[in-house]
Amino acid sequence: MLATTFTGSLESDPDGGEMKDDMQLHERLMRQQKLLEIIGSIHDNFATPERIHNAYEHLLPDLISLTKSEHGFVSEVIQYRNGTIQWQPLAKSRMPEGEGSFATSLQKVVYSGQPHISTVDNGTATPWSFLGIPIVFQQEVLAVIGLITQTTPYTTATIQLLQPLMQVLGYQHRNAFRVREYQQLKNAHTELKSEWEALMMTLDDIVFEMNDQKVFTKVWCSQENLLFRPREEVIGKTISEVLGEHSIAFNRLADKILRTGEPQEYLYPDIRHSLEHWYELKMTLINSPQPGPKRILLLIRNISARERKHTGYQQAQSELKRSNQLLGICQQMGKMGGWEFNVVTGEMYWTKEVYALREVPPDFPITFHAAASFYHPDDQPAFEAARDLLSSENVPFDLELRHISAKGTKTWVRSVGRPVRNNNGHLTHFRGIIMDITDKKDTELALTNARDSAQKAAQSRSEFLSVMSHEIRTPLNAIIGIAGILEENPVTEHAEVIHSLQFSANHLLGLINDILDFSKMEAGKIELEKIPFDPAALIQGITTNYQPMAKSKGIELVTNIDRKLPANITGDPVRLSQIINNLLSNAIKFTNEGSVTIAVQMESSTEDTCNISFMVKDTGIGIVPEMQDKIFETFVQEDSATTRHHGGTGLGLAITKKLVNLHNSNITLESQKNEGTIFRFDIPFAVPENEANQLRKKEKQAAGFLNDITLLVVEDNAINIRIIGLQLKNSGATIVTASNGRQALSKMQEQSFDGIILDLHMPEMNGYETIPHIQHLQPNAFIIVLTADIMPEVKERLHKLQVKDMLPKPYAAEDLLHILEEAKSRKQKAESD
Structure with a gap:
């Protein structure tokens, strides 16, 4: 994996609602799908190694789009023996002014071999964010990708997203380099061989003449230093005396040529072990028109350079084979195959992974149009329409379809197709990938089912708690209300009983509050108030x-x-x-x-x-x-x-x-x-300022402060109606009652009211249904909601209905009187305005 040199805060995934989580999950999946598409196209784009510039020119716009960048470039790293480094541009988008300011960051990427994020001041209000990512193979930096943005700075999440792509690029770039080097070596090998054959027609590096007693008689050498011994120590000596450990092989060759007359060839290393030289021996008889003893000509050429290049050629072949094997493993692990259609020749090509996915033999006849038969009948029209658009108008497609193999195996696949053009802009191929995404689809389905189940469970719990809150708080409201009224005029012998009644009711209220508060906390729906207090x-x-x-x-x-x-x-x-x-x-x-x-x-x-x-x-x-x-x-x-x-x-x-x-x-x-x-x-x-946000103490209202107010109390519980009447006894308000919303609307058509005190849970027509009719019939009347349902959804629904005043049951009488006083003041102010 790539290491990063980025120092800073990591991106966090803030805690939000389920919709936000879904959006974030969707965005991550889309970016991962785009990344897979890019990876899938890499093999095809790098198929022609001598055109590596084209491959990066195709890749760079996709990377800029994937990372939401504005600019980018790709440069190949050239390292010289003296330690200096230069960059050879491979691909480049339109760069911003002052692009030379990125050179320092680029050097850090090359020397460290690690991704690097930096901020570059370009003289504008918003600096550039630069992300440099090395293309590495076996700890060697082959090239550098630079991405530049001025909108959203890069983070380590961007580096982590690109890691799989960088690994594949390392293999592909090295593979392209090896293929290019292999071609160069092959050409050099051919040229060297031609030169060698021409030179052998004139004079080899070393030429010996030997008599039929295997004694060296003459020596010719183009370079004296090529002789492993001084000339005078060779002439007049036998093979055994001169060649040491090679004498056995040379004697065998000499004996055979003297016996059969057939030319002999032999490759051998330098007898001087300190020198890594290789030589090629050609041994022939010298044809003489005059009779006499046989003479042997030994043509010896130093082929060390050729052998080194041959070794390099073999190594390049090995590297190419290994790169292809690694690419095949990547495709197998990713359950992904590729296809190509040549628009000129009509030739269709599948990788072996596609054959495996479709469970057909390697000799299966394939065509551009026959692929549709492997998709589910219901999905075939969508695939055929996308394929026809690609063929006729060169419109890329990216589909998720149900796939059925030749043996009936059912899977989900992602099918991608895109046009490919040459340097002149002419269409040459259609290429794409087919990826098995069954696991992804199963996961999506499981997540959807889990989300639906969680939503249903949450809704059921909310409904249950809402009903429980209403059913328990309604009688508690009556108990606490009665206790409060009795406490105003206590009888001595009943004081202790009243106190016990209040304590028991408050204890029960505390228990139900615990359960409701815990439910709201679990749902993350509790927010702290910010109000002044002592x-x-x-x-x-x-x-x-x-x-x-x-x-x-x-x-x-x-x-x-x-x-x-x-x-x-x-x-x-x-x-x-x-x-x-x-x-x-x-x-x-x-x-x-x-x-x-x-x-x-x-x-x-x-x-x-x-x-x-x-x-x-x-x-x-x-x-x-x-x-x-x-x-x-x-x-x-x-x-x-x-x-x-x-x-x-x-x-x-x-x-x-x-x-x-x-x-x-x-x-x-x-x-x-x-x-x-x-x-x-x-x-x-x-701590607020001394003069701001001063505490307001609730003062007890004077008797008769609601003398000119007519109130409609809409409540289906007779005890609660009685309690409200007793609580407002000294206020001076005129009270009219109704047991449900229908009765309330009927009475509102008969007379006008200054305000309506309304319960939410009532038979026939509840409070939520009644409020819009109240606002329509008497828009100037204030509405105060008294409810035993204190779930968070209640406030949200009332807010949508533009109802500001709500008291949760059970409530204290002074709270009701206080909210009535404020509502009356607002109404009078609105009427005067």
Whole structure:
């Protein structure tokens, strides 16, 4: 694999919705498909090695498109013996001004042999991003691809995408180089052989004459230094005396020629082992017209250069064979084959992978039009239409089709076809690939089914929770509402009962809130609010609510709040209250004696931020070490006895941890069995300016503040209607009631209303269906929705219906009065404008 020298942040895959994930997956698949198409065309483009420029001219536009670049070039690297390096251009797009500024980055790629990403200042507002990728074979940089963009900077993801392509290019470029070198060697070999044959007709490097006693009598040599011994040490000596280890072979040849008269030939290395020279011996009898002893002529030529070139030729052949084998392996691993149609000769060609995919023998008759028969009958028209467009108008095609082999094997294939032109722009071939994509299609189908199942499961869960929320919160609204009304005029002997009623209802509300909040967190639909609040007042209010619970168990509830805390910070008081409530409730629940302490401390601050630490400590039963990592998991308590004795869903701490994480923080735990527990966490808050975002305290409304207001209360639960009436008793509002949407619309046709208090879940016509009719009949009336369904989808649907005011059931009477006061003010302001 290619290594990178890029230093910087990696691209991240941000957490988004399913649609965004699908889009990102689709984009990645499209880029990978484009890459496979490019890889598939490489073998065909490099088929003619002497035209390697053409191959890169075809490849460069595809790379620029794939990487979303504006410019690019390909240069072959030429390394000289003195260590200098030059570049020979192979392909080049229209380059930007100042292209010489990329030279430094290009040198880094060549010397390191690794991809390199850099930013080049070209004097404009937006600098160029440069990506240099080496084409490497066996650690040798053969060429460099340079890509340039000014829109989206390159990242390591771009390098990782191109890695398979670079590997194939390395093999192909080296293969083309070897074929080109092989051709050069072959031509040189032929030329050398011709020269050698011509020279042998005149004078060889060394010529010896020997008598019939195998004694050297004469020596001719074009270069004296070619003799392995001085001339005087050769003449008058026998073969055995002169040739040493080669004497046996020379004696055998001499004996045979003296016996038969047939010329002899022999190749041998230099007897001087320090020299890597090879020689060719031709031994013939000298024909003499006069009778006499036989004479032997030895023609010896130094063929070291020829042998070296022959060895290089053999090595080039070996490299070419290995490159073809590696390409074949790549095609087999990619389940991909290629095809070609010569438009001049009409010749059709398939690679062996296509024969294997279609399960036909090598002698199977193939034509340009017969390929359609291998596709599913329903897909044949699409293929034939694309093929005809390619043939008649030279329009490329890229299709995913169902394929049926000659033996009936069914697969999915990607079929690609494109026209190929020569340097003059004349059409010469149609070429393409056929790739088995069955695994990809199976994966896509599995992902689609999984997504559909997940969507159905999520919808079912949402619907169930919505119904459960409505069914539980509706009676809770009545219970809490009645308790609130009774608390306004308490009877002494009933005070404790009312308190118990409120505590039980709030406890039940806390349980259902835990379940709903956990569901929303799992769906990633909780977002933190950013509103001003007083942290000290928030903590004091929470601990005041828990004082009766602590007192009933005989334990002390201690509050320790840092006096340096700002009186006004910006954050989400509801979620912070939920965290503190869960921790305090657990601490009191699991502490039978001693105390529970909540401490709030200012850790650090600046002009507009502060970091506040929170600690909840108890002297309760504690948590054993082996359970401390699991206690924050869903539905986990220390043991079943804990659940039976203390109750609870096991969701409290899981939700607490998630809420703390939402604040970009962590919660820590310190505990020993029977020695108590300490929870700690820090949260950063913004501090608003002194005069901005000041806290607004809800003031109690004066009696009769709604004297001139007529309200229509649309609610199917008689108890809730009664409670709303009691809650608005002192407001002075005139109240008319209806039990469903149809009755409400009927009454709106009879009289006008200033506002409508509306439930969502009602028989015959629900709130969602009723709202558009209300807005049409009485567009100036304000709408306040009271609902026991608090799922996130409710706010989204109401927002689309342009309804601003909503109170979740159960609610406090003062919240209803406050929202009515604000709605009345908005209405009066709109009427005055």
